[in-house]
Amino acid sequence: MTRLDNKTITKRLYRYALRAKKTFVIALIMLVIGVGAELAGPFIAKNIIDNHMFAIEQPFYETTAGEHTAEYNGKYYKREGFWNVGESRGTEAHVVQSGPTFYFIQGPMDNTAGEKSYADGTLTVRNAQGQEAFYPAVPLSPTELFGFYQPELPSIYKLIGLYFIFLLITIITEFGKTYWLQSSANKVIQELRLDLYAHIQRLPVPFFDNLPAGKVVSRVTNDTEAVKDLFVAVLSNFSSGAVYMLGVYVAMFILDFRLGLICLFLVPLLIGWIYLYRRVATKYNTVIRSRLSEINAIINESIQGMSIIRIFRKQKQTQEEFEQLNNDYLSYQNKMLRLNSLTSHNLVNVLRNLTFALVLWYFGSAALGGFDSAISLGVLYAFVDVLGRLFQPMTGIVNQLASLDLSMVSAGRVFELMDEEGEQVTDGSMPRYKGNVQFKNVTFAYKVNPVLKDINFEAKQGQTIALVGHTGSGKSSIINLLFRFYDPQQGTITIDGQNVRELPKQWIRQHMGIVLQDPYLFTGTIASNVSLDNEKISRERVERALREVGADKILSDLPKGFDEPVVEKGSTLSAGQRQLISFARALAYDPAILILDEATANIDTETEALIQSALEVLKKGRTTFIVAHRLSTIRSADQILVLHRGEIVERGSHDELMEIDGRYRQMYRMQTGNSSSALPENGLNPDTADQAPVPAGLIGRTI
Incomplete structure (x- = not known):
């Protein structure tokens, strides 16, 4: 498989995301609204601090009782911010803080900025240049001070109410963003899994000869689940983090343009860190996902072959193989753990401390220098608040880097599997053909060495062709070519005179059936395993097929009869019962070409007699190919092909072949015990290096 680069993977994930673009757009709209509502909080706090809490240090002017007025010593004063343009103002006054105490000063003040001190009824103000100004002042009691604050309370209450409204909006949009984003992710992964599974159904049989089932399962389950994390966790943190950081920077520039510029250095640092992190993490995650697939493969293989493992006492060896893979997996997981532990939290802390140091330097130098650029306390509070919020999404982004890289590696593995060339699926069907089969000068190899050499034979409708020969002689390869699991390198195969290469594979297989030596049964019932849930096969037809093959005689003892539950592979049924169900399946689908691959090898004598009688019904009007080692079962075959090392060395009926001393x-x-003579040297053990077994094909299934 060719490994895909990150750019290609990102583009393909983006195309899948577009399938749920409506919900993604809704989620992003919710996200933007929520970020705006949340960032309104610092601005509301700034307004309360600067325009109300510390605004009482603005000049007051004497007036008459009314709205926004404060009473002191029988007189009424209104703060400068509450006066309308053009209104006539009375005597000026000031409320000034020195230490914890506030003082009332009657009259104008030239400068309120600077170091303040109070002694003997006089307030002294010393500016940055050392110049001093003296003002008569009266200390205010808490009650008197509260009188000056009272006009501010209605506005403060309104702003607090507005803050809670924005808080409610934030809660609602956070729920909406999370819901729509995750529902979008679920839809995307549903589509991805469906496409992946559909593609697996189209992959050619040779592909599965080289890739263990456990690895395929890992890609359909574990890898797609990791891709789901990309959309749910990673995309959520990265998209919300990006929008949040953009909002924070907008807020910082609004508060103070120069401080916003100072804090911009965080963006290239974060982007550079993501790039460097992924360069290292991708190497680790690629091995981690590969080892996980291998672990799934060995577990699947161990479960399938558990009886063999125990019979041959291979538990220790199997355990050692598993431990080696598991230890390797653990080793790379620990490498990722060390990488994440040394980076994510430390990076954010360093950036946070560095940024706050720069901000403090800026504020400190401005304040100590007495520059006009010194900002208000409200701006300082809002800026620190907003700056603190900047590191929340940054932490979320950095903490999701591991998931991001793992998800990208998994997505790459999924897309690599989907890029494997599959068989073209052709809709429709073809009329049931007669079943005249001809192999003409067929030569075939699975890899390099030919396993079939110049094969020629013809099977006419209604005939039974038997294929015999020792293991590796090429019997199963002929069946593989007939099903078009593979195509020959040389020669032609025709059905009713038409080259099979010119027909869609699904159309050919629609009228073919196979009964295996170890038939495959699916989870369900006996009846569903006969029909394979094909709507065209009625219940009546299923029961008739079971009766005609004699299955009702040995299945009648089951509590639920034909509706008896069947577990995976039919392990609760005997070999004879499974084989009869497989025969009934073949009869129900009424194939034009029937393949019996050692169909009676695992059957007891009584059941074999039952099946042999059913075979006569099953073979009528059909071209039947029988692969057999038990030669007594093929005596009635119209033509017997004897194969040796991929060549047909003898052909004819049973009687004809018995007349030849071959x-x-x-x-x-040898099988009947009439002779002890052995076959020629090497006759029993031909080279089988390039052999492949007949896949577990099923009647009526599109492969």
Whole structure:
């Protein structure tokens, strides 16, 4: 498989995201509204501090009782901010703080900025240049001070109410963003899994010869789940983090343009860190996902072959193989853990401390220098608040880097599998063909060495063709070519005179059926395993097929009869019961070409007699191919092909072959006990390096 680069993976994930673009757009709208509502909080606090809490240090002017007025010593005063343009104002007054105490000064003040001190009824103000100004002052009691604050309370209450409104908006939009984003992610992963599973159904059989089932399962389950984390956790943190950081920077520039510029250095640092982190993490995560697939593969293989493992006492060896993979997996997980532990939290802390140091330097130098650029306390509070909020999304982004990289690696593995060339799926069907089959000069190899050499034979409708020969002689390869699981390198195969290469594979297989030596049953019932849930096969047809093959005789003892539950592979049924169900399946689908691959090898004598009688019904009007080692089951075959090392060395009926003192006669005598003569040297153990078994094909299933 060719590894995909991050740019290609991102583009393909983006195309999948577009399938749920409406919900993604809604989530992003909710996100933007929520960020705006949340960032309104510092501005409201700034307004309360600067325009109300510390605004009482603005000049007051004597007036008559009314709105926004404060009473002191029988007189009424209104703060400068409450006066309308053009209104006539009375005597000026000031409320000034020195230490914890506030003082009332009657009359104008030239400068209120600077160091203040009070002694003997006089307030002294010393500016940055050392110049002093003296003002007569009267200390205010808490009650008197509260009188000056009273006009501010209605506005403060309104601003607090507005803050809670924005808080409610934030809560609602956060819920909406999370819901719509996760529902979008679920929809995307649903589509991805469906596409992946559909593509697996189209992959050619040779692909599965080289890739263990556990690895395929890992890509459909574990890797797609990791991609889901990309959309749910990573995308959520990155998108909300990006929008939040943009909002924070807008807020900082509004508060103070120069401080906003100072804090911009965080952006390239964060982008650079993401790039460097992924360069290292991708190497680790690639190995981690690969090892996880291998672990799934060995677990799947161990479960499938548990009886063999125990019989041959391979538990220790299997355990050691598993431990080696598991230890390797743990090693790379620990490498990722060290990388994350040394980086994510430390990076954010360093950036936070560095930024606050710069801000403090800026404020301190401005304040100590007495520059006009010194900002208000409200701006300082709002800026520190906003700056603190900047590191929340940054922390979320950095903490999700591990998930981001793991998800990208998993997405790459999924797309690599989807890029494997699959068989074209052609809709529709073809009429049931007669079943005249011809192999003409067929030569075929799975890899390099030919396993079939110049094969020629013809099977006409209604005939039974038997394929015999020792292991590795090429019997199963002929069946593989007939099903078009593979195509020959040389020669042609025709059905009813038409080259099979010119017909869609699904159309050909629609009228083919196979009964295996170890038939495959699905989870369900006996009846559903006969029909394979094909709507065209009625219940009546299922029951008739079971009766015609004699299955009702040995399945009648089951509590629920034909509706008896079947677990995976039919492990609760006997070999004979499973084989009869497989025969009934073949009969129900009424194929034009029937393949019996050692169909009676695992059957007891009584059940074999039952099946042999059913076979006569099953073979009528069909071209039947029988792969058999038990030669007594093929005596009635119209033509027997004897294969050796990929070549047809003998052909004819049973009687014709028995008249020839050849391989078939010697094999038959060995099985019946009429001769002890052995076959020629190496006859039993041909080179099988390039052999492949017949896949577990199923009647009526599109493969």
